[in-house]
Amino acid sequence: MSLLNWPNFTASVEPQTEGADAELGALSPERALLSPVWIASLAILGLNDHLFKGSGLLPDVLTGKLSDVAGMLVAPALLAAVTRTKSRRGLFLCHLAVGAVFAAINLSGDAAAAWSALMGLVGAPWTITVDPTDLIVLPALFLSWRALAPDMTKPVPRGRVRAIEGTLASVGVCLSVATSQSEPWEGEEGWWTNPINADVYVQNTSDVSTVVRLRSPRAGVMLDCFEIAANPGILSEEIFGEAVSYTLAPGNVVAARDTGVTQGQACYAVLVEGDTFPQTLVFWENGDIPVEWIDGDRALEGGLILEWEDDHHTIEAMKRPELIQPLADSDDPPAGACTPQEDGGRLAWTQPQSGSRRVAALDVGPDGCIAVDFSSGEPDGLTDWYVCAPPELFPFVVGDWIRSETINEALITRRVIGPDQEPVASAELFLSTGSALPPLIDTTLSLRADFDCGLAPDACGSVSRNASLTAQRSDLPVASIAVGETAHLDLPGSDLAIHLVHAQERVLVNTECSEGPAATGDDIEVVAVYTEPQ
Numbered sequence: 001m002s003l004l005n006w007p008n009f010t011a012s013v014e015p016q017t018e019g020a021d022a023e024l025g026a027l028s029p030e031r032a033l034l035s036p037v038w039i040a041s042l043a044i045l046g047l048n049d050h051l052f053k054g055s056g057l058l059p060d061v062l063t064g065k066l067s068d069v070a071g072m073l074v075a076p077a078l079l080a081a082v083t084r085t086k087s088r089r090g091l092f093l094c095h096l097a098v099g100a101v102f103a104a105i106n107l108s109g110d111a112a113a114a115w116s117a118l119m120g121l122v123g124a125p126w127t128i129t130v131d132p133t134d135l136i137v138l139p140a141l142f143l144s145w146r147a148l149a150p151d152m153t154k155p156v157p158r159g160r161v162r163a164i165e166g167t168l169a170s171v172g173v174c175l176s177v178a179t180s181q182s183e184p185w186e187g188e189e190g191w192w193t194n195p196i197n198a199d200v201y202v203q204n205t206s207d208v209s210t211v212v213r214l215r216s217p218r219a220g221v222m223l224d225c226f227e228i229a230a231n232p233g234i235l236s237e238e239i240f241g242e243a244v245s246y247t248l249a250p251g252n253v254v255a256a257r258d259t260g261v262t263q264g265q266a267c268y269a270v271l272v273e274g275d276t277f278p279q280t281l282v283f284w285e286n287g288d289i290p291v292e293w294i295d296g297d298r299a300l301e302g303g304l305i306l307e308w309e310d311d312h313h314t315i316e317a318m319k320r321p322e323l324i325q326p327l328a329d330s331d332d333p334p335a336g337a338c339t340p341q342e343d344g345g346r347l348a349w350t351q352p353q354s355g356s357r358r359v360a361a362l363d364v365g366p367d368g369c370i371a372v373d374f375s376s377g378e379p380d381g382l383t384d385w386y387v388c389a390p391p392e393l394f395p396f397v398v399g400d401w402i403r404s405e406t407i408n409e410a411l412i413t414r415r416v417i418g419p420d421q422e423p424v425a426s427a428e429l430f431l432s433t434g435s436a437l438p439p440l441i442d443t444t445l446s447l448r449a450d451f452d453c454g455l456a457p458d459a460c461g462s463v464s465r466n467a468s469l470t471a472q473r474s475d476l477p478v479a480s481i482a483v484g485e486t487a488h489l490d491l492p493g494s495d496l497a498i499h500l501v502h503a504q505e506r507v508l509v510n511t512e513c514s515e516g517p518a519a520t521g522d523d524i525e526v527v528a529v530y531t532e533p534q
Contacts, residue, residue, distance in 0.1 A: 228283065360398065434524065469503060497528070
């Protein structure tokens with residue numbers, strides 16, 4: 001039979017077997033269990049897994065592949081015997097099933113974990129090392145077909161020989177399962193571990209089951225990983241979302257993050273909680289700890305180990321203690337930290353109507369916001385425009401005609417001569433928010449971070465460093481402007497007032513409740529007013 005013709009599904013006519021009820025041409029896979037090839041493969045499988053592996057008698061590379069080759073010879077015939085396969089097509093499907101499962105668990109960590117969990121349901125979990133190079137043994141399935149299929153056409157024996165077949169089948173099942181069965185962690189008995197692919201993970205190494213809750217940052221949280229890595233203790237509970245709960249039986253492990261969903265982030269933060277151990281913050285950078293196949297047999301770099309002590313669990317990063325960091329308290333900033341700037345005093349405005357409009361009425365509310373009514377005649381009692389900015393800087397009065405335009409995140413409003421007329425230089429209001437400094441005419445602005453203050457979280461968990469502004473207009477001296485201050489840079493024929501409303505460098509942003517730019521970096525709000533001197 002050539003490889004191109006394998007398998008041949010044409011059933012050959014066999015002599016009627018000793019069993020009177022045997023079908024003409026039907027296979028008897030259990031007969032292959034008496035074949036010298038199958039018995040020798042079974043012996044090699046058992047000796048290799050329980051004697052040669054780890055003994056130093058044979059190279060590790062050889063012992064690793066020897067079991068795989070032996071398994072390719074043992075498993076198909078055993079599967080066919082257990083499933084009572086009678087046809088060549090069925091025997092081919094048994095070979096195909098063995099090859100498919102073997103390929104899947106050596107190519108996919110998820111498939112390996114699923115197979116291990118399935119074996120665990122019958123009390124025989126596997127610890128599997130995902131190794132694509134093991135696929136080189138798949139041609140042994142063809143050897144299994146050529147060597148063992150002929151024996152399956154022999155008469156079915158009775159009595160003691162059938163009993164021997166049953167014994168060999170039982171031994172084959174046990175050795176096949178034991179091929180990759182996990183050993184207890186540090187000698188503990190009665191465990192089985194669910195293998196996973198992970199970098200950082202939690203394992204319950206005690207003999208007491210416990211609930212572990214994992215909380216990742218909310219979807220709207222942005223991290224400056226460079227700054228956080230230098231100051232990981234600035235993360236507070238407010239940035240973490242809902243918990244995902246797991247019950248960890250003795251020996252069980254759970255990944256701190258979903259490596260498929262969070263792949264590619266620059267850094268990771270996870271809050272680990274439980275009823276029997278203290279709340280624990282874990283932070284690490286991408287690539288700092290390798291993603292490995294965690295079988296629970298030993299503590300790896302990313303392991304967080306739960307152990308029972310008196311009436312509670314302790315949690316410890318045995319290999320990398322720097323994984324565990326203190327959790328910041330947004331209500332009690334650390335010593336030396338600046339008080340975070342509040343969002344309540346930010347700039348805000350409603351979108352003004354297009355074209356030129358006449359200011360009919362102005363009303364300053366108790367919150368400092370200005371209500372502007374537009375009308376071509378008498379006030380109509382309707383508010384057309386709200387501007388929340390320092391009222392003392394608002395340059396327009398009742399009777400002025402004004403026109404507004406929005407450029408990026410800035411609103412520019414100018415006084416005009418009249419309806420549909422060109423602007424005049426007598427008054428211009430510039431409101432700027434976002435991450436960029438406003439491009440003011442003949443003025444250079446720069447943001448200056450206050451490194452004398454430490455980082456601290458605000459009520460939303462966002463973390464920032466306060467900043468100030470420097471401004472220079474033409475040849476005038478450089479002015480330093482702190483938040484809440486106004487600098488006057490006046491030149492002949494044109495006065496300029498710059499008021500700094502908000503200035504921060506943000507290293508963590510919880511966009512779900514923090515205002516300002518939806519990204520880390522500069523957060524700047526400026527009011528600038530050009531007027532002609534009277």
